[in-house]
Amino acid sequence: MGGYIFKRLGLALAVAVAVSMIAFLLLRLSGDPAIAIAGEGARAADIELVRKTYGFDRPLPVQYVDWLGKTLRGDLGESIYFKQPAAPLILAKLQVTMVLALWSIVFALAISLPLGVLAALYRNSLIDRICLALAVFGQALPNFFFALLLIMLFSITLHWLPVSGSDSWRHFVMPTIALGYYAAPAFMRLLRAGMIEVMDADYIRTARAKGLPARTVVFKHALRNAVVPVVALAAVQLGFLLGGSVVIETIFALDGLGYLAYQSITFKDFPVMQNIVLLLSVIYVVLTLASDVANAWLDPRIRVR
Amino acid sequence: MSAVPKARPDDTVLEIEDLSVDIATPRGRLRAVREVSFHVSRGETLCIVGESGCGKTLTSLAVMGLLPAVASRRARKLSLLGEDLLEASPRRVNALRGDRMAMIFQEPMTALNPAYTIGNQLTEVYLLHRGGGIARARERAVELLGKVGMASAAERLQQYPHQLSGGLRQRVMIAMALMCGPELLIADEPSTALDVTIQAQILRLLADLQKDLGIALVLITHDLGVVARIADRVAVMYAGEIVEEGTAERVFAAPRHPYTRGLISCIPIPGRTATGGRLGTIAGVVPHLVGEIRGCTFRERCPYARAECAAEVAVRSIGEHRWRCVHEELPA
Amino acid sequence: MASTALDAATAIVEPAGTVVAAPGFWRRVWKNKAVVGGFGWLLLIVAIALLAPWIAPYDPYAQDLANRTVPPFWYDAGSFAHPFGTDPLGRDYLSRLCYGARISLLIGASVAMISGFIGTTMGMLAGYFGGKADLAVSFIVTTRLAMPVILVALATVALLGGSLWVVIMVLGLLKWDRFAVVMRSATQQVRSLDYVAAAQAAGASTRRVLLGEVLPNVLPHLIVVATLEAASAILLEAALSFLGLGVQPPLPSWGLMISEAKTYMFFSFWLIAIPGAALALLIFGINLAGDGLRDLLAPDGPT
Numbered sequence: 001m002g003g004y005i006f007k008r009l010g011l012a013l014a015v016a017v018a019v020s021m022i023a024f025l026l027l028r029l030s031g032d033p034a035i036a037i038a039g040e041g042a043r044a045a046d047i048e049l050v051r052k053t054y055g056f057d058r059p060l061p062v063q064y065v066d067w068l069g070k071t072l073r074g075d076l077g078e079s080i081y082f083k084q085p086a087a088p089l090i091l092a093k094l095q096v097t098m099v100l101a102l103w104s105i106v107f108a109l110a111i112s113l114p115l116g117v118l119a120a121l122y123r124n125s126l127i128d129r130i131c132l133a134l135a136v137f138g139q140a141l142p143n144f145f146f147a148l149l150l151i152m153l154f155s156i157t158l159h160w161l162p163v164s165g166s167d168s169w170r171h172f173v174m175p176t177i178a179l180g181y182y183a184a185p186a187f188m189r190l191l192r193a194g195m196i197e198v199m200d201a202d203y204i205r206t207a208r209a210k211g212l213p214a215r216t217v218v219f220k221h222a223l224r225n226a227v228v229p230v231v232a233l234a235a236v237q238l239g240f241l242l243g244g245s246v247v248i249e250t251i252f253a254l255d256g257l258g259y260l261a262y263q264s265i266t267f268k269d270f271p272v273m274q275n276i277v278l279l280l281s282v283i284y285v286v287l288t289l290a291s292d293v294a295n296a297w298l299d300p301r302i303r304v305r
Numbered sequence: 306m307s308a309v310p311k312a313r314p315d316d317t318v319l320e321i322e323d324l325s326v327d328i329a330t331p332r333g334r335l336r337a338v339r340e341v342s343f344h345v346s347r348g349e350t351l352c353i354v355g356e357s358g359c360g361k362t363l364t365s366l367a368v369m370g371l372l373p374a375v376a377s378r379r380a381r382k383l384s385l386l387g388e389d390l391l392e393a394s395p396r397r398v399n400a401l402r403g404d405r406m407a408m409i410f411q412e413p414m415t416a417l418n419p420a421y422t423i424g425n426q427l428t429e430v431y432l433l434h435r436g437g438g439i440a441r442a443r444e445r446a447v448e449l450l451g452k453v454g455m456a457s458a459a460e461r462l463q464q465y466p467h468q469l470s471g472g473l474r475q476r477v478m479i480a481m482a483l484m485c486g487p488e489l490l491i492a493d494e495p496s497t498a499l500d501v502t503i504q505a506q507i508l509r510l511l512a513d514l515q516k517d518l519g520i521a522l523v524l525i526t527h528d529l530g531v532v533a534r535i536a537d538r539v540a541v542m543y544a545g546e547i548v549e550e551g552t553a554e555r556v557f558a559a560p561r562h563p564y565t566r567g568l569i570s571c572i573p574i575p576g577r578t579a580t581g582g583r584l585g586t587i588a589g590v591v592p593h594l595v596g597e598i599r600g601c602t603f604r605e606r607c608p609y610a611r612a613e614c615a616a617e618v619a620v621r622s623i624g625e626h627r628w629r630c631v632h633e634e635l636p637a
Numbered sequence: 638m639a640s641t642a643l644d645a646a647t648a649i650v651e652p653a654g655t656v657v658a659a660p661g662f663w664r665r666v667w668k669n670k671a672v673v674g675g676f677g678w679l680l681l682i683v684a685i686a687l688l689a690p691w692i693a694p695y696d697p698y699a700q701d702l703a704n705r706t707v708p709p710f711w712y713d714a715g716s717f718a719h720p721f722g723t724d725p726l727g728r729d730y731l732s733r734l735c736y737g738a739r740i741s742l743l744i745g746a747s748v749a750m751i752s753g754f755i756g757t758t759m760g761m762l763a764g765y766f767g768g769k770a771d772l773a774v775s776f777i778v779t780t781r782l783a784m785p786v787i788l789v790a791l792a793t794v795a796l797l798g799g800s801l802w803v804v805i806m807v808l809g810l811l812k813w814d815r816f817a818v819v820m821r822s823a824t825q826q827v828r829s830l831d832y833v834a835a836a837q838a839a840g841a842s843t844r845r846v847l848l849g850e851v852l853p854n855v856l857p858h859l860i861v862v863a864t865l866e867a868a869s870a871i872l873l874e875a876a877l878s879f880l881g882l883g884v885q886p887p888l889p890s891w892g893l894m895i896s897e898a899k900t901y902m903f904f905s906f907w908l909i910a911i912p913g914a915a916l917a918l919l920i921f922g923i924n925l926a927g928d929g930l931r932d933l934l935a936p937d938g939p940t
Contacts, residue, residue: 011776011779014776015776015779015780015783016783018776018780019780019783019784022780022784026789026792026793027792136921136924136925136928137917137921139920139924140868140917140918140920140921140924141917141920142872142875142876142892142913142916142917142920143872143876144875144876144879144892144895145895145909145913145916145917148895148899148902148909148913149913152902152903152906156903201415202410202412202415202416203415203416203417203418203419205371205410205416206410206416206417206418206478206481207418208371208402209369209371209402209403209407209408209410210402210403210407210429210430210433210481211398211399211400211401211402211403211404211430211433211434212399212403212429212430212433213399216433221418224418224420224421225418225419225420240785242785243784243785243786243787243788244785244786244787246787246788246791246880247787247876247879247880250880258788261788261791262791262880265788265791265792265795265882266795266882268795273792276788277784277785277788277789277792280784280785280788281783281784281785282783284782284783284784284785285783288782288783298420299419299420300419300420300465300467301419301465301467
């Protein structure tokens with residue numbers, strides 16, 4: 001399995017480098033960063049000074065390498081808007097978003113796994129059709145609309161949960177639901193398909209021939225095999241959620257990376273914007289690598305030679 | 306076959322009378338197994354022989370209660386060690402499966418769960434039915450792996466199925482079936498999917514285990530050679546029915562049913578088949594089993610068919626040798 | 638990572654010709670409730686969108702400050718003068734809804750076409766030629782997958798200024814990954830089929846083989862992915878507009894309508910409920926049709 005990890009690692013590194021180049025170019029192409037830093041209506045001389053100070057007059061590849069070097073050393077520049085170093089700012093918000101994303105995946109799995117098992121065991125029955133209908137409805141609901149509905153229900157009508165902020169665990173409940181529900185249908189369908197296939201397998205018949213009770217057959221023998229692709233998908237989805245939380249965080253004013261990204265985009269805060277994109281991409285790369293490794297590890301046929 | 310009910314001796318392990326299995330298909334009810342009756346005693350090997358699709362696997366699944374959802378069974382009697390399996394609750398049947406009756410299947414390559422170790426799957430059935438600690442279960446597993454001829458049994462426990470060859474996996478399956486010391490073992494074509502040399506080993510292993518442990522063995526096969534090697538008694542199945550049943554000796558020496566005779570002529574028997582002689586064939590195909598079936602199902606392919614064969618066919622017998630035919634004795 | 642995702646998408650693909658030409662195809666179409674329901678529903682929305690200038694009772698941009706925030710007809714204070722009420726600027730909601738359908742459908746169709754073109758080209762080249770082309774495409778796809786789409790889209794729109802066409806271009810240039818993955822798999826399966834080999838043996842140019850033999854047979858997969866990507870694009874535009882970085886006011890994008898209404902949602906719930914429901918129903922129809930199409934055309938395929 002070592003060779004497998006090594007190859008994946010190499011690929012991951014190459015992608016990370018490619019993404020860093022794109023993140024770098026993304027902002028450089030947008031317009032003159034010197035103008036943005038100097039401010040609107042700055043004089044030409046001031047802009048020229050900024051340009052020299054920040055080194056924007058050097059050739060692009062040189063700027064890129066310089067920037068990359070600084071980034072790897074943890075120097076992510078300074079936030080134009082917040083007037084503080086970007087690195088600690090980003091890392092602090094990242095924690096909030098990671099918590100949110102993790103709980104969202106947990107939530108999605110918590111509703112999709114039981115439904116997937118049920119739908120598979122009672123295939124083509126009413127239960128199955130209901131589960132599939134729920135899946136289709138779930139994927140049709142826009143997440144920001146769902147978030148507003150949740151707010152209407154739980155905050156405004158029932159007064160159970162607070163609308164905005166990120167101080168207590170209560171602030172995370174609705175964002176978790178609003179972010180996680182969208183991933184659930186895909187998990188459910190994948191698990192359902194996997195269970196249907198696995199329940200037909202010979203080793204399930206063997207398990208039943210041994211007199212094992214139904215729940216052992218389903219959970220110990222069938223689910224263990226059917227859930228493997230779902231785990232892999234969950235890891236990848238986690239990566240997506242980290243990058244896709246911007247809408248939900250903004251609605252709930254949850255102080256995470258997505259909200260920071262929104263603010264930095266709105267206020268044209270380049271250093272922060274650039275680094276958030278880079279950071280999220282690298283995290284995604286790492287997560288997909290971890291997902292591949294976990295996938296391989298879960299399958300003893302790959303893990304044990 | 307329906308015969309006059311007789312009082313069975315006490316060492317009867319499995320007793321079946323008029324077992325039928327129907328399969329619901331879009332085109333109607335398929336009568337896959339029709340009024341099958343047989344019994345097996347302790348220390349005895351019964352071989353059920355027949356071509357693919359004759360219903361032998363479904364019969365064994367019906368006994369174990371492992372039929373797929375589209376199939377339904379009914380019988381006049383289905384009892385294991387005197388206990389009625391028809392009316393038994395699902396929990397009771399689960400308790401019996403793996404403990405008092407066990408089954409091994411044809412495909413050893415896919416019969417074990419790839420995600421768990423051999424040890425885990427072996428001890429699982431023992432812990433379920435016998436309880437006790439994991440240590441005792443492991444001991445038993447090692448003991449049985451030794452019995453089925455596997456070397457370094459203790460190390461094997463940690464291995465995963467994919468690390469073993471087909472022959473070894475089938476030995477594990479046999480060991481797994483015997484973990485709780487069942488009285489009945491049903492083996493559905495246990496050696497068919499294996500290499501020829503391994504086939505012989507597995508069959509010998511089954512025969513030895515049976516003698517050693519005194520279990521009742523029902524061996525399902527399409528291979529008469531296998532039957533000749535290890536059967537005490539034979540039941541020949543065709544199109545869902547048992548057409549001939551008796552001791553292996555009698556059935557081979559003097560087959561009474563045209564199908565049995567045809568089967569025997571198909572295989573070369575060393576010492577009997579002349580060199581350069583022609584092997585027999587049985588012309589025709591197995592009939593459709595949907596809807597009403599009347600008379601002998603073999604008559605379309607039978608060289609000795611007569612007009613009466615289209616009507617109800619009686620069961621004839623000489624002692625324990627029974628067959629279902631209009632003929633008392635076949636012309637030579 | 639790309640190769641795992643790409644490998645996972647491999648399956649047996651039926652050439653389109655045999656699927657459509659098989660007897661009973663149209664019968665199966667009618668029997669497939671998902672396709673019938675989904676497409677029927679879609680056709681209705683398309684009809685409403687196309688006929689909006691005739692159906693809509695008012696000009697969607699016309700403000701009527703005397704009639705601000707009138708509730709829909711099922712409320713006491715409402716009436717059929719404005720069946721779906723009016724927004725805080727007095728604009729008729731039903732009219733805005735109808736014209737909003739145009740925007741959503743335009744977005745969906747345009748993005749699907751642009752990203753479909755890009756992704757299919759990449760996928761077919763990768764699947765047909767294999768080797769270095771395949772590696773290059775896989776790498777590009779993996780890199781694209783690593784980037785957070787919505788953030789990049791937000792950033793780009795912020796930099797270029799929000800407008801309908803900017804949104805379409807940005808989304809179209811970002812959302813081709815699924816097309817690439819699926820078309821690659823489909824092309825790989827089709828490549829080894831007999832009549833492709835026959836065409837090559839007959840000396841047809843690569844372009845002709847790709848366009849004449851391969852493309853018609855991967856078309857069903859293309860259509861299935863296109864419907865699903867159109868739905869995804871509509872949702873993305875709605876989210877972008879909701880955040881203020883998509884379509885700009887006064888255009889009646891449904892996402893924008895929800896955004897403009899969110900401060901009033903407690904007192905005038907319908908202001909967000911109606912466009913939200915419209916979005917959900919549109920996406921529902923598209924997904925239903927897409928699922929049904931998949932069952933019909935490419936049940937065992939990489940989608």
